[in-house]
Amino acid sequence: MPPFPAFLRCFPRSFNQITRLKQRSQPSLPLVHALAIILYIVSPAIVFLNISYTLLLSTPARIVVYLFDAFYPLYVFFGVACITGALLGLAGKLLSSLLVELCAYDSPKTKPKRKKLEQTQ
Numbered sequence: 520m521p522p523f524p525a526f527l528r529c530f531p532r533s534f535n536q537i538t539r540l541k542q543r544s545q546p547s548l549p550l551v552h553a554l555a556i557i558l559y560i561v562s563p564a565i566v567f568l569n570i571s572y573t574l575l576l577s578t579p580a581r582i583v584v585y586l587f588d589a590f591y592p593l594y595v596f597f598g599v600a601c602i603t604g605a606l607l608g609l610a611g612k613l614l615s616s617l618l619v620e621l622c623a624y625d626s627p628k629t630k631p632k633r634k635k636l637e638q639t640q
Contacts, residue, residue, distance in 0.1 A: 558565075
């Protein structure tokens, strides 16, 4: 027997079971009406809080994220420039120190001799 007709044969039974589960899970009618009344009374506060959240938290957060995304390439560029500058400066300092040391060892270290003054009394 092909699988599709077998599925069609099981479909009414499973549909009945789903319908029964749905009926069991539905809340009673007075509870639904009470919830609707409560939501109707509280709805101005909900709308006010929603607008406040949007104006005070959501929109500034989106603006900050947008600015971070917009300035990220500049941040990377200047970061790489600073790191490169620091490395080149360090390399220049080390190279100049090495050259000064090499030049200092090549030249003779002769100091002019000071004449001893004879003290005559």
